[in-house]
Amino acid sequence: MGQCFSRLYRKHSIFAGVAPRAFPTARKYQRQLEHTDADSARAQSEEQFDTRATSNGTLHANPQSVDIDTIRDDIFDVLKAGMVGKKSEEIILPEVVSKIWAQNHHRKFYISQTWYDPEWDRTNFMDEMIQIMSILICINFRHWDRFGAIFVGHRDRRDQNLPFHLKTLQQEGFLGRSEGAMFHENQFAFCPIPIPEQEDEFVLNNEERLPWIDEPKLIGEGGFGQVNKRTVAKGFLRFQDRTTNVEPRAVAVKTLSGKDAQQGEFNNLKELRQCLSDNTRIMVNLVTMVEKSDRNDIYHIVYELAAYDLNVFLTKMRHRLRKKRHATATPERTGSANMWPGDLISESVNLADALDYLHNRLYSTKLHSSLSHNDIKPENILVVYPETTTKNELYPVGQWKLADFGLAVIKIKRLPEGPSKYLGANNTLLVPSHSQKTHRTERQKSVSNAVPERDPGMYTAPELEQETPQKADCRSADVWSFGCVLSEIVTYAVNLDHHHVKSFRKSLEKSIPADPKFYNQTSKDVKPEFIKHLSSLPDTAQKATRIPADVIWTTQCVDLIKRIVVKEPGNRLDPSDIRLGLSQIAHSMHSGREEWLIHSLPPPLNDTEYHHSSSGTYKLRPYKGSTSERERETESVGA
Known part of the structure; x- marks a missing residue:
């Protein structure tokens, strides 16, 4: 953007030459519009009219009471206050400009001009040039007596024709070289592109x-x-x-x-x-x-904005953080106050379906393709809370979406000229030496409000870590990674407790040799620590069970995961089988939702609390802790 010649203009900011004023932020945007309406009403009560020239609802200013310079400066100040966005890229929206010029006090600016025709009031003709007049005011245009000849008499010089080309603006009979350059540079703030x-x-x-x-x-x-x-x-x-x-x-x-x-x-x-x-x-x-x-x-x-990623959900999702997740995702609106394990398993079904879609059901108009994601991990699964006004649409755990395709590989299964240059005949990829470098050496944050804190190679399949280049089935590697993520989802679901997931990860890191992966780095076998953790989950569910079915679905999930996270790529389940297995588990859990929620209520606000008895049922007894202690206990289970 070149240098502008206006005395009111400095490079990159159309108001840089005047006294500084804080521009409204996005949060103040709606309030700015409300204030404009209020200013309009106040202006109408303060101004003077020539009642002899007012008829049929039209407004005519009394020339003797109008100070054009004062009105122009007032409009300039209001336009400045209405600018939003980054300081070097400020814009003022058409709706804000319309509200400014709707004020009778501001309309006097053009009503008092010699070229103004009172008949225009009946058709709102001047509304077609309010952005143009705003730009001219901002560049300190002084030849308003020529406005009628320059703009009014030309049908192609209306707001709808913005932006104008520089050469057109600088033509003789338009604005000329100097003012044309100023107008050209300032106009873009008034006509942002969709x-x-x-x-x-x-x-x-x-x-x-x-x-x-x-x-x-x-x-x-x-x-x-x-x-x-x-x-x-x-x-x-x-x-x-x-x-x-x-x-x-x-x-x-x-x-x-x-x-x-x-x-x-x-x-x-x-x-x-x-x-x-x-x-x-x-x-x-x-x-x-x-x-x-x-x-x-x-x-x-x-991208669509996510509230955070699945890693944050599984490791940091305390009560206070859930309240901050998204402007439209309050616990009341999403139903998250009544979150239960079935919600997590249902979303896992959707993730498995997304993976199956990428691997097996990716069709364009004529071609059948297959995509290997190559970087499945909790940070690349985003939690989105859809914007909706329907009260019955609840999203207790949000909608989970597979994201970040920077390392993905696409194979076209039907090509007129030979196989894909990326994948081999069996959807295989030549893995380079030290394949961990194919994962980002600098951790990539996902597109959300999350802050991941782990190495990106934790969920890598063992066959992708090779000393020499070898072919590997990328889709099977995706399945391994998905199974690892699913194990953490089930770990969280058992108690709805992020501490349980953290403990699981620490147990993996204590292996010999020490690393956070799910397989032994030397033998490439599934870590015994991982198998031990999976086998312990049903017992964990038994100790903390709210209803007997908790042990059943936990056992079913563990059995499914053990068929996914296996050493040999060819023995792993296909995503379609994973989706089917998870769907059956989710369906079997559905009938227990209401019973589960009844037995998992946080302590009441009175002096009683739920406690688990040896018989597996809940009983009420007086609660002896303080209110703050009760709140801390409630947060620990993600209430």
Whole structure:
């Protein structure tokens, strides 16, 4: 963006030359609109009108009572206060501009001009040029007597024609060289471009501005880029079904640059979007926006914003954190106050279905493809709370979505010219030496409010760790990783206690040689510590059982996991079999939900509490602890 010539303008900010004022943040955005309405009513009560010139509801200012310069300065100040977004990329939304010019006090600015026609009041003709007038006020335009000739007399010089080309603005008979350059540079703040949902890249013009109404907030950073939370203004996120966001919408924006961006995640997501049709548990991008450069293009991949990832859910999900997860995800709205183990198993079914979809059911118009994720771990499973106004739609544990396809590999099963260059004939990949390097050496945070704290290789399948290059079935490796994650989900579900998951991980780290993986690094066998933990889960459920069925479903899950996490890739279950097994378990659990919730209620607010008796039933007896102690105990089980 070049240097602007306005005395009120400094590079990158149309209000930089005036006294500083804090711009409204996204949280203040709605209040800004409400204040504008209030200012409008106050202005109408204070101003003077020429009653002789007022008829048929039209407004005519009394020339003797109008100070054009004062009104112009007032409009300038209100426009400045209405700017939102990052300081170097401020925008003012059309709806805010409309509210400003709807005030009778501000309308006097153009009603008092010699070129104004009173008949225009009946058709709201001037509403077609309020953004243009706002831009002119911001660049300190002084030739308002020429406004009628420059704009009013030309049908192609309306707000709907913004932005104007620089050469057009600088033409003789338009704004001329100097003011044309100023107008060109300032106009983009008044006409932010919509963000379209689409498969192909969306190329950004470096002069245009996006409809962000807040400052970027860093929520993730790793070897391949960083992730920021941004908020899109109402109506500026345009989906493929021709709907738009009816409220400001928070999204996650992953920024990548260089060779990795060009050949990695964006291409995988593009292929995925062309194949996906009915699986909502695979997190694909809304759009990828590209800043073209002579060196390396910069990719901004826009995703639906998750509350956090599954690692946070399994290891840090205390009561206070759940309250903060998402603006629309209060415990009352999601039903999370009544979370029970069946909710976690049901979401595990959806994850297994997503994995089966990627491995076996990925179809485009003419081709059948297969995708190996190659990085399945809790950090890459995002927890999303859908925006909904339907009270009956509850999401006690959120919706879990498989995400982060930066290391994924896609094989086209039907190609006109030979096999895929990425995978072998049996969906195999040539694994390089020291294959742990294929996982990020710098931990990548997922697209959420989470902060992962573990090495990315913990869930790697044993066959991918080779001294010399060997072929490995990537899909079977995904199954191993999924089974490891499932073991942690079941560990959490038994007690709804994140401490239990942490203890499980520590037991794996105490192996010889010490490392956090689920297999022995030397023999590649499944760790005995892992098998011992799985075998202990039914006993754990027996000791802490709320209903007898807890032991049954826990045993069934353990048996299923032992058929998934096995050394030989060919002996592991297929994702479709995993989905079927989990579905049967979830179905058998369903009838016990109400009984489970009754026996898992937190201590009442009176002096009684539930206690477990030797017979396996719950009885009430006086609670002797303090209120704070009771709250701490309630938090420990994730109430």
